[in-house]
Amino acid sequence: MPGLKRIILINSHLPGVVELNLDEHTNICGTNASGKTTLQRLLPVFYGEYPSRVVPATRDSFERWYLPTQASFIIYEYQNNQQQLCQVILAPAIEGKGVNYRFIHREFELDDFIYNQSAQKNEQVENKTSKQLKCMTMAELRRALKQSDVVHTRLLNTKEFRAIIQNDRSLINTGKNKNDLRLFARQFSLCDTGQTLRHIEKLTRAVHSKEGKMETIKAMIAAILEEDGVTTPAYNLDPKKVDNWISECKLVQGFEAMRPDFDKLELENQQLISCEQQLMGLEEGYQRDRSLQWQQQEENKDTLSELKEKELLLEKNWDSQRDELNNELSATKADIRSTEKELDQIEEQYNRYLDKNIDQIKQHLKQLPIWKEELDSLNDQQRLMLAEHQDLEAEYQKRLNTINRQLNQSLQTLDQDKDQLIIEQNDKKNQQNETIAKFDKQLFQRQQQLNDLFNQQKSDILLRQKELQVYIDSVHYSSEEQLQLDVFEHRLTQANEEIEIARQKLDELKERQFSQQKEVDSADQQLSKSTQILLQCQQATKQFNQFLNPGKNSLLGSLRKENPGWEMTLGKVINPELLQRTDLKPDYVNKDANKNDTTFYGINLDLASIELPEYALAEKQYEHQLNQAEEKEHEASNFQIEARQKLDNAYSILEQLKKEVLLASTEYKKQKNNYTHLIEEKNSQKKELDAALRERKDELRKKVSIIKRQLDSVTEEFKNNKDKLHQDSAEEHIEITAHWQEVLQTVNEKITNNKE
Template identity: 20%
Template sequence: MRYLNKIVFINSASVKYAEIGLDGNVHLIGTQGVGKSTLLRAILFFYNANKSKLGISREKKRFDEYYFEYQNSYIIYEIVKDNIPFCVLAYKVNGKAAFRFFNSEYQKKFFIDENSRAFENWEKTRDALGKAIYYTKIISNYEEYRKIIYGDNKGLKSEFRKYALIESKQYQNIPRTIQNVLLNSNLEAKFIKDTIINSISEDEFTIDVSNYSKNHLRDFETQIKDIRIWFKKNKKGEIVVRNQADKIIDNYRILNFLKKEKKGLAINLSSRINYIEREKSQLSTNHSIENSKLEELFQKKENLKGIHLKREQKLISKIDYINKKLTEAENKQTEFESQNIKLLIEKVAKKESLINKQSAKIDEKNLLTSQFAEISQKYKALITQTKNQEKEFANERNAEINRYESEFGDRKSEIFESYNKSIQEIRKANQELEEKANNEIDSFIDKENSFKRDKAELKHKTFYDAEIKGCEDEKTQLNSKIQKSNTLILNSNNEKKFLGKKLEFEEKEIVDNAESKVENEQINQKKHSTEIRDIEAKIRQSKSSLYGWLNDNVPNWEGTIGKVIDEKYVLFNTELSPKLIDNNTASIFGLEINLNALDNRIKTVKEYNQEIELLKAKVTEIQKSIALINGSKESSLKNLNVKFRKKLNTLKEVISTNEYVVSQSEQHLKNNKIKLDEWILKSTSEKAVVLSKIEEDLEGLSIQKAKAKENLENIIKGGDREISKKEKEKAVEINNVELAKDEAIKTISASTTENKVNADKRIKELKNQQDLELNNKGVDTERLKIIEDCLTEITEDLSFIRSNERTVFDYEKDKRELFDKVPELRADKTTNRKKQNTLKKEQRIEQEKFDKKYNQQDDIVQAIQTKIDEFNKDVETFNQFKTSDTFLSIQNDFLNKINENNRSKAAILIIEELNDRHYKSINKFNDLQQSVNSFISNFNEQNIFRFKVKLNKDSDFINFAIDLKEFIEEGKINQFEKRVNERFSHIIQQIGNETTDLISKEAEIEKIIKKINNDFISKNFVEAIKEMEMRTQKSSNPVVKLLIKIKEFNDENSLILGENNLFTSPETENKNHKAVELLKQLVKELEKYKNSVLTLSESFDLQFRIVENDNDSGWVEKLSNVGSEGTDVLVKAMINILLLNVFKDNASKKFKDFKLHCMMDEIGRLHPNNIKGILRFANDRNILLINGSPTSQNAIDYRYTYKLSKEQSKTDNKKYITRIKRLVKVNTRVFN
């Protein structure tokens, strides 16, 4: 039996000395203000040790001042535990109430001397206790005191454990319930729930929500956002933050590549400038030498032109002479043809035959007239005379005609000579013009041939051949570079895949080995943990089980019953209710055996504790071993990752570098194609332009040649026209002279003719007379006439021949000397023309050879000059470049290294590229800054990845890019994702498990509430209360609601929530989204939640329903005023008693006889029947009531009735002392 047996007041609370028995119901009576409440509070202080929860108002004295006014003020609580008493002493230490325990029943002599005066200090009490009675140290900590009283042994020294009324960790609601009864506090569901919960188990059912809000879910939304952003896609299906990260890495790589390019270009520039400095002076010397050679060749070239001109001039003079002769022959031929030379030659050729014919005819005539000589002679003489006269006249006239003819001949010769001279001058002038025109035509022909040769050469010529070849070479190099880079990329990717698989395989091998070892260790750990729990259960049950009972009641039981009893099912069973019987024999159910033959296998609690410590040490070793295995695994994985990451990162760097090289080369290839196409187009265009120009020139030359030929023709025609004109003028002038001559001759001829006609007429008359006379004489006159006519005709012909015979002689002379030589002259002309053309050709070839030599030398000079100009331009450009920011950025590289193998590229081009790379670097760095700023805008300063979000210096951005590159390349996002996955899946599972544990007691709680409801129905002795019922409802606490939702989610999806599913698994995206949303809601609710711990009582709501007489309270969560004042006190007390009973029932599993007290002040407000009912209601549940009221009622219902009164102090008139007098003691004990 365990209970508070007595309370003793010494100089406490206006009570000088009083002993009040508490081993039954107690009734304190007395008028108001006599100290009933004071005594009740002192008893309550034993149970709650909480001065603020005693119902002392602020205007009254503080507890310590009132109850422990003096140094020798004491309150002693006597407790009986299993019929063994011990005491708790409360007294003031250092101005504050403190406690001591001592192992004895209360005896007055321990505190009061022979003069009935309380000992002045603890030292005298200690002396009074003597050495035989053990006492503890001062207990000044009220929490420690409560732990001792209620048996919460955690952290307590073993010396205090024997003072426990019960053994419970969850004792807090016992004093709270007791104080609620006394103080008539509002009855809240939470208090009732806590009491019910604590009755289920001593273990505290809580969820440390502060652990979630401060640890597990701290920065939850930020971390979720930080991780999720790496997987969040936009409308285009792109992951923006990954694109941003890739852009940063690309920008950094390009920046790095540009830096390398700048370094290479700086070295090349340094090589070029050094090369120029070495070569420039030698180049100038070479230029001077080669230029002298060029000038010498130029002089020779001019001399050669003079020689060619002299050679050609001789042939030209010959051709001119032949042309003159041919012209003369042509003119004379024309003149002879105009005189009908052929007829003249024909006539002259007949001269001899005509003379012969004339002689024959004269002979025939003489023969016919020989017989008539006289007649004939006479007429002959007459006729001769007439003829002589006519001949003389004719001769005179002929002489005159001859004179005219001679004058005409002279004049004609003068005219001929004059005009021939003019014509020769015209011909000479025209010949010069013709020669000039021919030369011009020849020049055009030469040019035309030259253009034709250029045109023929143009077909095989490529303009900008060097540039095109350069582009094609660059194209070949770029294609080679691309092919080489692609090969490297392919090989690196293959090696990367191989290394990835190898890494995966070795990681799996390490993890599998570690998991296998951990699993073996965990099996052993689980085994040891089970053993520890079993032993702890035995130790917990050691007091209330048969084991504890045997220790208390049966000496040396280990050597007797302990050797044969079943340890598991019997020894630690708490339901056996063991009793000692008078038979003291060492038999078992009448059977006696030799127990010495059996080993002693029963362990003491100490041995069990030692065994627990040993097992815990083993568990600790196993945990250390597991930690070592895991540490070794992590270390091996880390080392493995470091080992492979270096290779993989090298490969990634090779891949990224070569991918950049490929992209740049492809870009350069595109630019090269554009440039090549431009050069080809330019080449084609320029070729077309040149061809067009040649065609145009040819066309121009053709036109010019045609014009020149036309000019030549015009010159020839003009000359011909002038000559013709002169010929016409000559002909006209000759004609005029001839006309004048002919007119004069005509006049003379007319007179001659007239004279001849007259002579002929006279001769005819004479002949007629002769013929008549002869005819008369018989002469043949007819024949004579015919002969005469024939002679006349012959005479005329001979006369014509004589007049034109000179012309024929001239013609024959010209024919011999000139006309017959025309073919030869023409052949000579052709030969000389050919010689001229051959000479020209030979001279042209010779000139071309010399020109070629000259041009080659000129090219050499120009090449050197171009090189000098290029050097000068390079130096000039470099001197300007040295003042630029670009040069400052590459100055160290420029000064430190030289590459002798690469110096052909012009400095101006290198500088252009350097400037290009420099400004590209600046732009790329700006791009890097922009991309970094865009990237870090996604994160705050507390981001999970610890990315810096405040970057100021340029180096900050570079370092950020390096770190991010490493972050991406090492797949740290996957590590963070895995970590967060594990963390939050663990949180969800932990919340699910903790919530499951939290609400796992629902059935037991329901069972207890049902038991309470049934208990009320079966043991209700209070007539005023018709019904009293409680029920549970789903929790209205938003945190609990969310935890239950998370628990339900975990139950449904526990199999798919793993390391890699929270963000990345597409099939669980919706569920994971829901999980995250639930956690986000929980975070928000926890921010509002004021408590750090969520208790089991908050996992459900509790409602009451009280029917008092005809008043029904309905279902409420808080009882404040139920019916009248007395009824209100009654109902609250009943509920509190029921709750105490719930806890007592749980505690009674260990201790069958265990009693508590409840205090009710001013019980007089209740009807006597209700007082009796509440007493019975409490006592029936092993709860003792201590009531206070003005008067005594039903004294037999109480074990003790004490009357309290006030009397004036004998030492101080202003002070009143409380007298406590026991009126009634009923010996029939309530708890029998």
């Protein structure tokens, strides 16, 4: 298929060789300012566009930008109408102004443009920074092609190149070398002989330019048709009115397209207004709460200062009491140490007393008179034994009497001592029993006191624990806290009622909107129907006007003027579209002789059997039908005006309902948001109240735990005191028993000694 295949740039605005393959679909990708548009501007040049027209006015000329040196080339490789690969070479003109073209009947090869490839590579290796290729000039290339017997053309200008590539006969015939251009066109054109691609460069430029909009393409096609002498049909329309109507239609269409966005924006605007109102209310509440919080903060600061002063005073009192108690404790400890020291001295003295056997000495002291009497008796015996030969009997009797007297006295004394010892023994036993009974009584009393004290403490602690547990089970929100929750419940109930009212209002408005939308649709259908009827009436009126008042130089006007009665002959068989044509140039030959002639191209027709068509009526009939059509058009116009007015009224009501629905929807969402905020606020407040309630319960539970620990401590103390009392009482009972055993043992020993 004929078409452009490749674009090759040699030493162009890009150094070296740049190849752009255009076979089938092609994408040119790259970042901004990477040269995509610069390469794309080369496409219209291939199809015959002037190079100066593709370069922006802000840049240099085409040859300075794309062909900066005499060794710069732009090669287009394409397939001609004979399915052969050819190439077009663009090079700068020798004078430096303009571009020269040359066709070559062979595909592109880089070796045709450079001097020596091996030398070129060596030169590039030696100078690595340069990417320019050392190429031939256009004249040197022509000589090389001529030596190689390659078919090519002479240097061509832009007009000649365009005539050849497009096979434009008008340009070829106006050129100086017509024969050469015809020959070149047969060899290198993109289209076959008898066909042309005239103006394709304009279309290519319009499509590939940044301004390739449909309006630009339409304007370019109109310019091409006008350049080719094609007359466009004339319309009796004011361009300004048409433009205004188009602008209004586009505005309406654009507005209808943006209608959902506009409704959404209006809804968001209403929501924004509602939110702003809510924020204003919240701001007022915030300012009020802020002032209250500041006041509360100042009061808390004063309270804190007072509490700190009280704390300092309590600390001072506590320090003074602590010092006094420490002094008392120190004095008490000193007294305890002194008392313990005295007790230790007494115990030590008692131990020394026991070590010296004072009881035995006391017993010996009591036996001293007896021992004295025994001594006196022994002395008397000694005196008797020493007195020789004295009167032993008298002495004996005397001695016997003395001994008897002494014995009686001793027996009497011993009996008295025995009685006294027995009495003393009984007294000691009684004292022992009384002491033990008193000790047991005191022990029982102490145990009873200890049990009573423990039971009293335990009862008090259990009572306090039970009271606290009952209080914990019954503790709940305070009256103020419950009032806050009740206020929230009341506000929620009220908000729920407001939501229900807003929802009912919204549903009612939506039903009215739906009903009104049906009325709008019905009115729109009536308007469409009336518009269609009006268009049909206008078309009929226009058609009758055209038949009644044909255009200048039209076939219908000529027939009415030059050939009266044509309706009965030619009018029955002619195509009605030909009657308004102005390019048929009718010529009447022997119109008087052929007035009643019904032959056409040698065929005679019986036209009487053909009914007279509408377009071949008489002028009076046309006037009558035109009047009827105008009356129908007037009625249709009035019907359309009524339908439009009805549609406008229904639409205005619908718009008002939409606004009301929008406001109601906004109000409904506002109430829902208020309800949600109230729930969140209530939950937040309830969390705070629950936290305070849990804190109070935790404090009470801590007190219960303290009471339990106190009970455990009292129980442990009671157990320890009881054990200590048992231990002390057992030791004291043992001491008392041992003491009275010693006392009774001493009395028994005295009694035994007395018996002896």
